[in-house]
Amino acid sequence: MRYELYYWPTIQGRGEFVRLALEDAGADYIDVGNASDAGITEISEFLDGESTLYPPFAPPFLRAGEILVSHVANILQFLGPRLGLVPEGEAVRLWAHGLQLTVTDFVAEIHDVHHPISSDDYYEAQRDTAQARAEAFLESRLPRFLGYFEQVIAQNPDSDDCLVEGGHSYVDLSLFQTVSGLRYAFPRAMEAEMPSHPGIAALVSRVARRERIAAYLGSERRLPFSEQGIFRHYAELDSPPPT
Amino acid sequence: MRYELYYWPTIQGRGEFVRLALEDAGADYIDVGNASDAGITEISEFLDGESTLYPPFAPPFLRAGEILVSHVANILQFLGPRLGLVPEGEAVRLWAHGLQLTVTDFVAEIHDVHHPISSDDYYEAQRDTAQARAEAFLESRLPRFLGYFEQVIAQNPDSDDCLVEGGHSYVDLSLFQTVSGLRYAFPRAMEAEMPSHPGIAALVSRVARRERIAAYLGSERRLPFSEQGIFRHYAELDSPPPT
Structure with a gap:
């Protein structure tokens, strides 16, 4: 099975969770948006309902043969059993x-920190509100x-660096x-937070050491973080x- | 099977989609939060991980025997086949x-219109930002x-008042x-929008006429909309x- 991932090119965005x-x-798999100049047109034809009776609201979406799945969580739920990234069993x-x-x-919520008023408008047009939202986000959320x-990691009876019982999962x-x-x-807020979250720190280190993940992170396929994506570094929003 | 719905009492909130x-x-089913004064304590014991190894982040969540499911969409995906509210077949x-x-x-997004900066703070403290967000929401989103x-309704080959092929669904x-x-x-913005969305209007009328839904909407179990929930009427945010 060759999976087709449809997501906007040049940014990690929500597509990265699927990648x-x-x-x-x-x-x-093929990353349609980044694979050729025609990628954006192909994505748009799905969104317009020209290529499917099941038009997604937005990317990312995944095609697997006759099946089309939208939304990161839905895609991962679909892929999990097929890729061996979730244990057996309905409850789990x-x-x-x-x-x-x-x-x-x-x-x-992380995205809306830099776009608290409108996703359609520039960050710079909502910077003051973004600062108020960033303060509330860093303090509370x-x-x-x-x-x-x-x-959740601490309560997992099977592991101290995995979320789901049975081991590594999507x-x-x-x-x-x-x-x-x-x-x-x-970076400053996270430096302050991480020491009190040793389970998360262990999970993140473990994932980064996985052979295919380490290879991917070092490859050109891993697009850089940037101020076009979900996670944006604006120094004035940090602690x-x-x- | 008696289903147990766990959601905060007195408001429709996200629990209403499950109800x-x-x-x-x-x-x-039993609506645990509204069923007795002990409801909130029971909910909290799940959130704290005292009653389950699978503590949800927030209500609503549903218990069905040994199974615990969080998040509205996950609950409905679980209930859909059991309640006859979704067709057979993986793709659909x-x-x-x-x-x-x-x-x-x-x-x-609807919720965040009245809480654009922080869910933890009062509407009145973020009213000016809410007005800016409401304008963007009503104009674009x-x-x-x-x-x-x-x-989606117009493209449905089976019906002109249902979203999913095969008929009525969750x-x-x-x-x-x-x-x-x-x-x-x-109310003003929706009065302007609805004439250009005849499929949605037909769907809403059809659902309201379903026998058990009509009975529910006329019962005391249907809590009123209010300014404590997701959908709040602040006249200054309307068109x-x-x-």
Whole structure:
């Protein structure tokens, strides 16, 4: 099976959560948006409903033969069993999907820090509001989400560096990506947070050492973080420097 | 099977999307938060991980025997086949779940209109920003989401008042709730939008006429919309009156 990932070119964005699963499993896939200049046209034809009766609202979406799946969490739920990235069993798969949906919520909040008023407008036009939102995010929401995932790792009876019982899963890859992005966007705040989250730190180190992930991160396929994506580094939104 | 729904008492909130599915199917369920004064304590014990190894990040969550499921879209995906609210088949179920996740995204944006800076702070403390966000939402995001769902209904080969092929599904119930909430929150804007979305209007009317839904909406179990929930009516956030 050759999987086709449809996502906007040149940025990691939400597509990266899917790429990491495909790369980690050594899956055969094509990243349509980055594969050729025609990628954007192909994506648009799906969104317009010309190429499918199931038009997604937005990328990323994945095609696997006759099946089309939209939304990161839905794609990963679909790929998980096929790529060996989630254990067997209905209860644990619903749990993994719920965790992934919590990552989805976390990522949406991270994005909205730099776009609190409108996604359609420039950061610079909403910078003052972004600063107020960043303060609230760093003070309240960041520790709440990190604390939750830390608790989940601590409660996992099977492991101290995995979220889901039974070992490594696609949710670990997504938490790795989220923490990597947060470290890029808010380096000072994350330096302060990480010592009190040893389970997350162990998970992130473990994922980065996985053979195919390490190879991927060192390859040209891994696009850089930038101020066009979800995780953006604007120094004025990070915690103030220590005094 | 008696389903247990865990959600905060006194408000519709995100729990309402689950209630509508359970009510429409005539399922045996208990609304734990509203059932007794002990409801909040029971919810908290799940969130703290005292009652489960799978602690949800937040309500709503559902218990069905040994299974615990968090997040509206995950709960509905779980209930859909059991309650006869989604057709058979992997491809169409992934499509229904993707549509539901688009409803999730839409609902999150609707909520953030009145809380653009922080969910932890009062509306009154972020009213000016809320007005800027409401303008952007009504001008750009509301028509984009409604236009998308209208397109999906129009493309459905089986029906002109259902989202998913094969007929009525849990996604229709969620779109009904979303449009009902939008009409409560933004009556002027929705009066202007609805004439150009005849498929959505037909779907909403059809759902409201379903026997068990009509009975539920007329019962005391249907909590009122209010300024404590997702859909809040603040006149200053709606479109200006016609001049």
